[in-house]
Amino acid sequence: MNKPFSQATRADIRLAGATTLGGSAGNAASLLQIVLERRFAGDWESVERLCLPHFVHNPGDVEIAWQLACAQWRRHDPVSAERTMRIADAAIPGNANVAAALAQFVAEQGRYGAARRLYERALKLVPSATTPAVDLAELELRKGDWHRGWARYEARLARTDRAHNSxxxxxxxxxxxxxxxxxxxxxxxxxxxxxxxxxxxxxxxxxxxxxxxxxxxxxxxxxxxxxxxxxxxxxxxxxxxxxxxxxxxxxxxxxxxxxxxxxxxxxxxxxxVDGKRYLSADSSRAAAWKSHVRERTPRTEALQIGLVWRGDPAHRRDAQRSMTLAQLAPIFALPGVVFHPLTPAGPPLPASLPHCDLTGDYRYGFDDVAAHVSALDAVVTIDSAPLHLGGALGVPVYAMLDHVSQWAWGTAEEQRWYDSVTLFRQPRPGDWRPVVERIAAALESMNAMREHATRR
Known part of the structure; x- marks a missing residue:
């Protein structure tokens, strides 16, 4: 889901109830402090480098195992993350948190049947555990088992670590x-x-x-x-x-x-659930934004394409869903396209790229975003709020999905939620190139159809 970190179902910093075996407790605590500092800085390479030697000699330190596995996962290597947690699981069998963490990294590879069994094992160990219950619910929703999935998803509301001001x-x-x-x-x-x-x-x-x-x-x-x-x-x-x-x-x-x-x-x-549009932009605001786009775009004859390539860095899966500008090179190489960033205060697009950043003119939140999007030819976006907004408005959306993505997008490239949304999924974790190349081809085709219609 598009959930902020503060509302994530898993405490994505520490592994609650973790047990440590072997090694000096003081040394382990000092190491964990350094690891957490690097983690907060987003330096996942250092987290992995710091954790690995300690973990090799202390496989029962599941807190360090969790930090190591998270670093491996964030670096698009869920296979290594799974291996790390399996070693911890063998060292301390019967730990529900370890079983749930192991299930997460198995699910991140798209092995949903094996992940289900691990989540069920974690819940058998601790029936009241909320993290594996919610994660299993999302797996059931992904697979279309909504009878069990929606009921089980209510477990998220039983969390005891929720902030007083949430x-x-x-x-x-x-x-x-x-x-x-x-x-x-x-x-x-x-x-x-x-x-x-x-x-x-x-x-x-x-x-x-x-x-x-x-x-x-x-x-x-x-x-x-x-x-x-x-x-x-x-x-x-x-x-x-x-x-x-x-x-x-x-x-x-x-x-x-x-x-x-x-x-x-x-x-x-x-x-x-049907994919029909169910929201609309304010008509007067949409007309104003259409004129605004026409006046501000550097090329009025070009395709006007909304673009979202980065999400909230606090999101649990942001490392999986967000992209770099370099990864979008095949799209940026297209002639006849002007790109419109849709996320305010995001990193700027390069000056050499035809683009039109109007996010500084948003005054009415998503009502302005809706009007802006409605004035464009299509939206190219990662799995974030503009994907849902474009789909709800009936605007063409090309969705760039990481290998697993949110539960609503199922397991392939078909979805029931929005008729105007086309999914493009990574064939393997971290591999954006096939996704971007396919979207570039789709935009090229859209441009060719537009030019053909203009000549008629």
């Missing part, structure tokens, strides 16, 4: 969680829980849930983050900005429901 903690103090109680005469508050992309993806189900609440004689209020409010409020009017804390604006809430629980509340099945 949105789920705050909402638990506003009103009790809704578990299907009758809503006659009552108010249900549905709230933003995870990333912007998750909210956009789940927004399609808000009308169906609201209709059910109305049929029961209740009312539903949507509390979304400020950046999404203008876009969402146009499609569901009983909508507030979650940051204001004005949860009782439409009546004191009787129950709360996190947005990622809406499919579970609806008992959603895969066949009930």
């Amino acid at each position: 949105v789920v903690s705050i909402m638990s103090r506003v009103a009790p969680r809704w578990n299907g109680q009758r809503l006659e005469g009552r108010t249900l508050l549905v709230f933003s829980e995870q990333g912007n992309g998750d909210d956009i993806q789940m927004m399609r189900f808000i009308p169906a849930l609201a209709a059910r609440v109305r049929d029961e004689g209740g009312q539903m209020v949507l509390a979304c983050r400020r950046s999404l409010h203008p876009l969402f409020a146009r499609h569901y009017q009983t909508c507030i900005e979650i940051e204001t804390g004005a949860y009782a604006l439409h009546g004191k809430p009787d129950y709360c429901l996190p947005m990622m629980s809406v499919p579970f509340a609806l008992r959603l099945k895969p066949g009930q």
Whole structure:
């Protein structure tokens, strides 16, 4: 998912409950401190170099094993990460955290059957563990087992390490969680829980849930983050900005429901999802952005292509989904294309590349992004919020997926969520070249069709 680090289902810094065997405890603690400093700096090569000698002599130090495996995974080597955790697992059998970590790195290779068995083993060891339960739920959702997947995904809400000021903690103090109680005469508050992309993806189900609440004689209020409010409020009017804390604006809430629980509340099945557009840009803002693009682009006759190549570095899987500019070289070599970055405050595109950065003109959050995207010919993006936004708007999207990616994109290059989205998946972890070359060919074809239509 597009979830920020603070809301990740796994504590991606330390392996909770890890056990250390062998070696000096003081030396191990000192090493771990240095390792964590390098980790926070994003220096994964140093993390691997520091951990490996200690791990060779102390395979039972599963905390160092976890740090080593994470470094290997972040460097696009899940095979080595799996090997590291298997050694730790042999040294300390029966550790549920190690089994869950091992399952993660097996899943990162696309070996979902083996990963499932490892997650189930971890849950057998500690039935109340949330990390393997949530990871297994995402695996079930990926494979289309939504009956079990959505129910199991509720385990994320049972985490005990959630910060006091996290949105789920705050909402638990506003009103009790809704578990299907009758809503006659009552108010249900549905709230933003995870990333912007998750909210956009789940927004399609808000009308169906609201209709059910109305049929029961209740009312539903949507509390979304400020950046999404203008876009969402146009499609569901009983909508507030979650940051204001004005949860009782439409009546004191009787129950709360996190947005990622809406499919579970609806008992959603895969066949009930279609790819039709369900959001739209504000018409006047879209017209203004169309003129803005035409006035600011260096080449009006060229394809105008939205581009996202980097995500939030705090995201659990950002090392897998984000790209460098050098990896986009085949796309940048295309003639007749102007690129429009879609993420504010991101790294700049080179001056030699035809591009038009209008992100400094965003004033209304995703409502401006929606209008901007609607004025373009297509969007090329990694697995991030603009992918979901483009799909929800019905804009052509070429999605550059890492080998595994978010659960919603399944296991191949087919998806049910958005008719306008085409998936391009890495054939192996870290291998972006085939993806970029195929998208370059698609853009070249789009340009040729455009030129042919112009000549007619």
